[in-house]
Amino acid sequence: MxxxxxxxxxxxxxxxAYDWIPRANEYFNTQIIPEMVTEYDEYIALGVDPKAFAEFYHLYGETIYAESHIxxxxxxxxxxxxxxxxxxxxxxxxxxxxxxxxxxxxxxxxxxxxxxxxxxxxxxxxxxxxxxxxxxxxxxxxxxxxxxxxxxxxxxxxxxxxxxxxxxxxxxxxxxxxxxxxxxxxxxxxxxxxxx
CATH class of the missing domain: 3.40.50.1000 (HAD superfamily/HAD-like)
Incomplete structure (x- = not known):
C-alpha cells in the first residue's frame, strides 16, 4: 500500500466549531447561537466591528484554543x-x-x-x-x-x-x-x- x-x-x-460562542457572548453581551453563525468570520455573526473582535481574540484566543473540545x-x-x-x-x-x-x-x-x-x-x-x-x-x-x-x-x-x-x-x-x-x-x- x-x-x-x-x-x-x-x-x-x-x-x-462553536466553542468560542459562550465566551464571545459574555464579552460582547450578545446572545448568538450556532445556527446564527452563517459566515466564517465570527464578528459578522456577533454584529461587532472587526477591530473589536480582534481585541477579543487577542485577549482570549489562546484560552479558547486550549479549551476547545475535540x-x-x-x-x-x-x-x-x-x-x-x-x-x-x-x-x-x-x-x-x-x-x-x-x-x-x-x-x-x-x-x-x-x-x-x-x-x-x-x-x-x-x-x-x-x-x-x-x-x-x-x-x-x-x-x-x-x-x-x-x-x-x-x-x-x-x-x-x-x-x-x-x-x-x-x-x-x-x-x-x-x-x-x-x-x-x-x-x-x-x-x-x-x-x-
Missing part, C-alpha cells in the same frame, strides 16, 4: 490512518499559537506527521508541498480555492460553509462520514495502482 498524504485543518474540523470520532479515524499514511495539520492560526496548539494536540493524543501554522487562509502552497491527496477543511472559501487547484477536499458541514459544491469538494457530516469517504478513496486508489 502506498502512503497517502492527508492535510487537515484544526479549528472547526478536529475541534468543535470532535467525536477524530482520534479513532486519525489513529487508523496514521498507521499507513501521513497526517499534516495545516491551520490558519498564527505562529504565536504554536505552543497552545501543540499542547492541545498532545493532550488529545492526536498523531501527526507535521504541523504548519500559516497565519493565513491560503493553504494551497502547503497542499502542493505535502502532495496532498485529501484536504479536510471547514472553511468554504478554502475548500473552493483548494479544489480549483485540483485537490480533493472533504468539507465538514457547518452553518457557515453552505454553498455550491464545486468539483473536487465533498460535503461530509462528521468524522464517521469522513472515515467512510477516505476508506472508499483508499480502496479506489489501491485498485488504480494495481491496474497500472
Amino acid at each position: 502506498n502512503q497517502l498524504n492527508f492535510c487537515i485543518d484544526i479549528d472547526g474540523t478536529i475541534t468543535e 470532535r467525536a470520532g477524530v482520534k479513532d479515524v486519525l489513529n487508523g490512518l496514521f498507521t499507513d499514511h501521513n497526517l499534516h495539520f495545516v491551520t490558519a492560526r498564527e505562529i504565536e499559537m504554536k505552543n497552545v496548539t501543540e499542547k492541545w494536540l498532545s493532550h488529545h493524543h492526536i498523531p501527526m506527521s507535521s504541523l504548519s501554522l500559516l497565519g493565513s487562509h491560503d493553504k494551497v502552497a502547503k497542499a502542493y508541498e505535502f502532495c496532498c491527496d485529501i484536504f479536510i477543511e471547514d472553511r468554504y472559501e478554502n475548500a473552493v480555492q483548494l479544489a480549483s487547484h485540483g485537490f480533493n477536499v472533504l468539507l465538514i458541514d457547518c452553518y457557515y460553509n453552505q454553498g455550491h459544491l464545486f468539483p473536487g469538494i465533498t460535503r461530509v457530516n462528521d468524522w464517521i462520514d469522513i472515515d467512510r469517504h477516505i476508506d472508499n478513496y483508499i480502496q479506489t486508489y489501491n485498485y488504480s495502482q494495481i491496474a497500472i
Whole structure:
C-alpha cells in the first residue's frame, strides 16, 4: 500500500466549531447561537466591528484554543490512518499559537506527521508541498480555492460553509462520514495502482 498524504485543518474540523460562542457572548453581551453563525468570520455573526473582535481574540484566543473540545470520532479515524499514511495539520492560526496548539494536540493524543501554522487562509502552497491527496477543511472559501487547484477536499458541514459544491469538494457530516469517504478513496486508489 502506498502512503497517502492527508492535510487537515484544526479549528472547526478536529475541534468543535462553536466553542468560542459562550465566551464571545459574555464579552460582547450578545446572545448568538450556532445556527446564527452563517459566515466564517465570527464578528459578522456577533454584529461587532472587526477591530473589536480582534481585541477579543487577542485577549482570549489562546484560552479558547486550549479549551476547545475535540470532535467525536477524530482520534479513532486519525489513529487508523496514521498507521499507513501521513497526517499534516495545516491551520490558519498564527505562529504565536504554536505552543497552545501543540499542547492541545498532545493532550488529545492526536498523531501527526507535521504541523504548519500559516497565519493565513491560503493553504494551497502547503497542499502542493505535502502532495496532498485529501484536504479536510471547514472553511468554504478554502475548500473552493483548494479544489480549483485540483485537490480533493472533504468539507465538514457547518452553518457557515453552505454553498455550491464545486468539483473536487465533498460535503461530509462528521468524522464517521469522513472515515467512510477516505476508506472508499483508499480502496479506489489501491485498485488504480494495481491496474497500472
